[in-house]
Amino acid sequence: MGKFKIIIICLALVVVVVTPDVVFESLHALLELILEFLHVLFEIVEVALDAVVEHLFDTGLHQTQIIVFYILLLIGFYGLLRLLRTSMRYCRRCHKRWLMAKSVYRVQVSDYWEGLAAFKKIQYVAISLMIITGLVFFLLM
Numbered sequence: 001m002g003k004f005k006i007i008i009i010c011l012a013l014v015v016v017v018v019t020p021d022v023v024f025e026s027l028h029a030l031l032e033l034i035l036e037f038l039h040v041l042f043e044i045v046e047v048a049l050d051a052v053v054e055h056l057f058d059t060g061l062h063q064t065q066i067i068v069f070y071i072l073l074l075i076g077f078y079g080l081l082r083l084l085r086t087s088m089r090y091c092r093r094c095h096k097r098w099l100m101a102k103s104v105y106r107v108q109v110s111d112y113w114e115g116l117a118a119f120k121k122i123q124y125v126a127i128s129l130m131i132i133t134g135l136v137f138f139l140l141m
Contacts, residue, residue, distance in 0.1 A: 046072065
């Protein structure tokens with residue numbers, strides 16, 4: 001199964017490199033199709049909600065449209081709230097992983113530095129100072 005995935009990925013990369021215009025136009029057409037489907041789905045939900053509100057409350061066209069607007073607004077705010085809460089949870093998890101990776105990296109660098117011989121430490125410091133001096137010299141000219 002692993003070789004099959006690699007072959008498919010390589011084939012997809014070759015197609016993208018050889019014919020990028022066709023690939024991107026196809027992706028654009030797919031995006032337009034998805035957006036059009038979502039728009040039609042929204043219209044269907046809105047018409048169904050219009051019919052339900054008009055039947056339940058026995059209202060006219062204008063009152064029905066106002067009620068449906070506020071119901072859809074409430075649904076939209078609920079969706080945004082859920083998205084915000086989920087994204088905040090995801091950001092906290094990413095932040096914790098970042099802090100953990102940073103601390104592990106610092107420990108690894110510290111262990112590596114402590115394990116080096118004195119001559120290697122002097123070499124690293126000297127090379128770093130030469131690079132910084134060269135950068136400052138060439139950037140200030």
